[in-house]
Amino acid sequence: MSDGKSVKPGIMFIAAHQDDAEGLAGGLLSKLSKRLNPRGVVACLTDGSVGHYRTEFLKDPKKLNQIRDEEAKNAALIYGFKYQRLVDNNGESFKDGRLEVNWKTRGAVWKAIRDFRPDLVITLPVNDYTDPYGMHNDHTNVGEIVKNTAYLIPAPLAFPEYMSENIDDKDEFEYIPPPIIVTVHDPYSGKIQPDIVVALTEEELDQKVKAWGAHLSQWKEWLPWVGRYDAPSDTESLKKSLIARSHRLAQSLPIKPKENEVYESFTITKWALRVPTLDEIKRYFPDDVLDYRFAEKKIKELL
Ligand SMILES: [Zn+2]
Structure with a gap:
C-alpha cells in the first residue's frame, strides 16, 4: 500500500x-523495478495449454502448462517480480482459449488483488467492437x-467462495482500497488510444529482450509456427524483431519513432472509480514521450 514512504509500492x-x-x-516493468524497487507480481489467468503445435501436448496438457509456468516464473524473476497463476475457488486452472467473464474468473482476480494489495494494476484492454x-x-x-471486478475490490462480501482472511477475532473487515488500473496497448484488442507512451532505455530494452527470451516455447517455437515466419535465431535477432514490432505499432501513435528505440503505451482508466493523479502517473510511467500532455488531459476528463 502507498500510505507511508517506507512501504514498497x-x-x-x-x-x-x-x-x-x-x-x-x-x-515498463524493468523501469519500475529499477526505480521503485517494488513488490511485483505477474498474475496469469489461463494455463497456457493452447500455445503449441506438438501432439504430445494433446496427450499431456499439463506438460505444456508446466513449461509455460516455468518460463513465466523465470521471466518475472528478471524484474525481481513473482509469478502467480490464478485458479478458481476449487484450485482448478482456467483453460487457455476459453477464458470467460464469469463469477469464477472475477472471483480469482478479486482475491489476487485483495491478497496482494497492489498500488498499480496493469492489464489488457477491453474489447473494441x-x-x-x-x-x-x-x-x-x-x-x-478486471473492469467488471474493479468496483468490488473493497467489498469483502462480494466473493465469499474466495475469501481467505481469518475473521474469527474481528467485527469488521479491513478496508482495502482499489488500485490505479491502466491498460496496455495490445495489438490484439483493436483501436489504440494511449495516454502514455514510454520509451525504453538501452538497458531496459535488453532486460525486456532477456525476459521475453525466457519464453522459449513461444518466440522460438509456437509464434513462428502459427505466424509462419522464421524464428529469431539468437538474442540479437530477437531484439531486432522486438524493435521492428514496436515500430510497426508506433505507426499508429502520435510520435515519431527513433531508430532502435522501443515504445510501450498505456491507457489510464477510471475503473473502481480510482483516477490517478498526474504525480502518480509520472511516478509509475517515467519517460513519457508525450510529455504527459495526453495523460493530463485524460485525468481531467475522468475527474
Ligand atoms: Zn496472450
Whole structure:
C-alpha cells in the first residue's frame, strides 16, 4: 500500500497468458523495478495449454502448462517480480482459449488483488467492437474481467467462495482500497488510444529482450509456427524483431519513432472509480514521450 514512504509500492500485471507481460509491458516493468524497487507480481489467468503445435501436448496438457509456468516464473524473476497463476475457488486452472467473464474468473482476480494489495494494476484492454480482426478473446476477456471486478475490490462480501482472511477475532473487515488500473496497448484488442507512451532505455530494452527470451516455447517455437515466419535465431535477432514490432505499432501513435528505440503505451482508466493523479502517473510511467500532455488531459476528463 502507498500510505507511508517506507512501504514498497505494489505493482501487479494481470495477463491472459504466460508471455503477455513481457511482450506488452516488459520494458515498463524493468523501469519500475529499477526505480521503485517494488513488490511485483505477474498474475496469469489461463494455463497456457493452447500455445503449441506438438501432439504430445494433446496427450499431456499439463506438460505444456508446466513449461509455460516455468518460463513465466523465470521471466518475472528478471524484474525481481513473482509469478502467480490464478485458479478458481476449487484450485482448478482456467483453460487457455476459453477464458470467460464469469463469477469464477472475477472471483480469482478479486482475491489476487485483495491478497496482494497492489498500488498499480496493469492489464489488457477491453474489447473494441470496431476491431476488424476479432483476435484473441482471452485478451479482451481479461480486460472485461478486471473492469467488471474493479468496483468490488473493497467489498469483502462480494466473493465469499474466495475469501481467505481469518475473521474469527474481528467485527469488521479491513478496508482495502482499489488500485490505479491502466491498460496496455495490445495489438490484439483493436483501436489504440494511449495516454502514455514510454520509451525504453538501452538497458531496459535488453532486460525486456532477456525476459521475453525466457519464453522459449513461444518466440522460438509456437509464434513462428502459427505466424509462419522464421524464428529469431539468437538474442540479437530477437531484439531486432522486438524493435521492428514496436515500430510497426508506433505507426499508429502520435510520435515519431527513433531508430532502435522501443515504445510501450498505456491507457489510464477510471475503473473502481480510482483516477490517478498526474504525480502518480509520472511516478509509475517515467519517460513519457508525450510529455504527459495526453495523460493530463485524460485525468481531467475522468475527474
Ligand atoms: Zn496472450
